[in-house]
Amino acid sequence: MRALVVYESIWGNTEAIARAAASGVGGETEVVPVVDAPPVIPDDVDLLIVGGPTHAFSMTTPSTRESARQQGATMIPARGIREWILELSPPSRAVRVATFDTRTVSPRLPGSAAKKAMKRLVARGLEPAATPETFGVHGYGGPLAGGEENRAKEWGSKVAAAVAGR
Numbered sequence: 001m002r003a004l005v006v007y008e009s010i011w012g013n014t015e016a017i018a019r020a021a022a023s024g025v026g027g028e029t030e031v032v033p034v035v036d037a038p039p040v041i042p043d044d045v046d047l048l049i050v051g052g053p054t055h056a057f058s059m060t061t062p063s064t065r066e067s068a069r070q071q072g073a074t075m076i077p078a079r080g081i082r083e084w085i086l087e088l089s090p091p092s093r094a095v096r097v098a099t100f101d102t103r104t105v106s107p108r109l110p111g112s113a114a115k116k117a118m119k120r121l122v123a124r125g126l127e128p129a130a131t132p133e134t135f136g137v138h139g140y141g142g143p144l145a146g147g148e149e150n151r152a153k154e155w156g157s158k159v160a161a162a163v164a165g166r
């Protein structure tokens with residue numbers, strides 16, 4: 001099993017979930033920030049995991065990232081998963097995909113970056129390996145809600161098992 005985890009993160013919460021999920025997947029799992037993500041899925045990747053923060057009920061946009069900057073964030077990625085997915089080449093073979101997002105726990109708002117990302121990735125020709133998953137963050141900047149890294153690790157191993165047919 002070879003997996004690639006691509007994440008977008010402003011305050012580091014989504015990155016922590018990405019790394020925890022990767023540890024659950026095990027095997028040779030590479031974790032890359034979306035700014036460094038390849039435009040073509042490498043030939044040896046069986047499972048792609050994509051995660052990002054939920055902004056304004058969906059994936060981030062240049063204007064929601066700008067709004068995060070105005071709220072004091074300093075590490076704003078030059079592009080988000082939305083822009084990367086738009087540029088991603090459809091794979092020439094079967095590649096399974098799982099998506100996750102982070103969201104603020106209070107107030108609970110509708111909308112999920114993970115669901116939107118999955119829709120776009122399926123339109124790009126990837127095959128779903130799991131239903132989109134969400135992890136909770138306190139406020140906008142974090143920290144993660146209690147137990148979320150453990151839950152992400154378990155989620156990662158469940159997704160990997162589904163793809164490996166275990």
Ligand SMILES: Cc1cc2nc3c(=O)[nH]c(=O)nc-3n(C[C@H](O)[C@H](O)[C@H](O)COP(=O)(O)O)c2cc1C
Pocket residue numbers: 008009010011012013014015053054055056057058064065067068071102103104105108109110111137139140141142
């Ligand atoms: C401009 C902006 C819009 C946001 N919109 C939502 C939202 O619609 N729903 C939600 O649950 N959280 C929303 N949030 C909170 C983010 O989901 C939270 O900042 C993110 O999960 C933190 O992850 P990160 O540290 O990886 O950036 C928003 C945050 C920002 C900055």
